Amino acid sequence: MKIICIGRNYKEHAKELNNEIPQEPVLFLKPDTAVIRSGSELYIPEFTQDLHHEVEVLVKISKVGKYIQPEFAENYFTEIGLGIDFTARDLQTQLKNKGLPWEKAKAFDGAALVGEFLPKENFDLKNLDFSLQKNGKTQQQGNTSDMIFDIPQLISHISQFFTLKTGDLIFTGTPSGVSQVEENDRLEGFLDGKKNFAVFIK
Ligand code: MG
Secondary structure, X not given: OOEEEEEOOEHHHHHHOOOOOXXXXXXXXXXXXXXXXXXXXXXXXXXXXXXXXXXXXXXEEOOOEOOOOHHHHHHHEEEEEEEEEOEEHHHHHHHHHOOOOOHHHHOOOOOEEEOOOEEHHHOOOOOOEEEEEEOOEEEEEEEXXXXXXXXXXXXXXXXXXXXXOOOOEEEOOOOOOOEEOOOOOEEEEEEOOEEEEEEEEO
């Protein structure tokens, strides 16, 4: 199983990090060892002083595909979910400034929180609210209508480069409002108003 992540897929988030609005999706990968499940505790890694949460809608691939056209992308997933792309922002900034790959800042153990998966038919994927609460207060709020590249476009683009396999996960990008997490923080994700995951920072 692999995890394909999209960077800068919401204009307001690209702006808050002073990044350009991309002309095509920005892709990076996380290994399966990055996955943690809802209800877990995440220990802040020793190599960062600035761990950030990025809440994102997840797509679980249900069928092998390569060079998938956007109009057929719907056939390649049956469930969606919610998760967090945890990011060591200080390390990512250092690596970006040196023109180096981001993996150490994005693909470490625990960097991919995966919540509950639900049938996609339950949702309007083009107009889906999601949010993240930190210690009971809303910290990030997004709607999939604000994506620069929608889910079919992402599946199509990704599958030009990587064969998608059953069980692969796509992290579709985060809206604005990313912030630092600290010891004892409790993060909870909401998909269409319903609680989808919780994670505790240690
Ligand atoms: Mg992200």
